[in-house]
Amino acid sequence: MTEKLQLVVSNRRHFILGATAAATLLSLPKLGFAEDNGWKAAMEGLVGSSEADANRVSIELPEIAENGNTVPFSVAVESPMTDEDHVKAVHVFATGNPRPDIGSFMFTPANGVADASSRMRLGRTQDIVAVAEMSNGQVFMATQTVKVTIGGCGG
């Protein structure tokens, strides 16, 4: 009798666990990213949050990168770049690389405009995230998908 009761209880517990897991899975696509290689934690570590308005910052990448070893990219932020109002930094993250960090550009008002480029390594097709940190503490972000034909993470 007690055995049977325990079985029922454990089944119910399993059901609740299963239901929670299913709900978590269902809610994932809402975030826009099905994957997280730690880029959110990396972003939180740099700007204090993993969410920001999609505004003012843009990231330019080839739509299809044939060689993931060297993918040119540039970031730009709309800003007057004055002492009072300028872009402090733009951080770039790869959401599908073994490590999320790509690089951080640190601007000063002496730059005149906030626009910089470099080249990154991409292991596979994924989303790239650019996060802009403004001098007044505001944070903006942009994402861009890039298709990678041959991955560039060595090994």
Next chain:
Amino acid sequence: MAKVKPRVKVPKKASVGDVVTIKTLISHKMETGLRKDKETGELIPRDIISAFEAKFNGATVFSMNLHAGISANPFVSFPMKVTEAGEFEFIWNADGEKTYSKKAKLKVA
């Protein structure tokens, strides 16, 4: 390792008020630390350029933190609003406390 060679491209002349683009490139393998030696199976230690800094007349105007996700022979370009003639100094810091630098003059027309 092959010799590390920094290269920079600064416009020879510019007018006050112009925004010019400065291009820099340094030959470096940017070893990620994730790759394994094919023969021994051991991880190849990380060896990357981790920081770049551009100074103009002694003041930092632009800097960058680089991670293993930046390609070999890292290329970096950034803008600069011309206010006066002067000299750029570019500094790259690599793992193992290695530093490379290069200078370039900017003339004002």
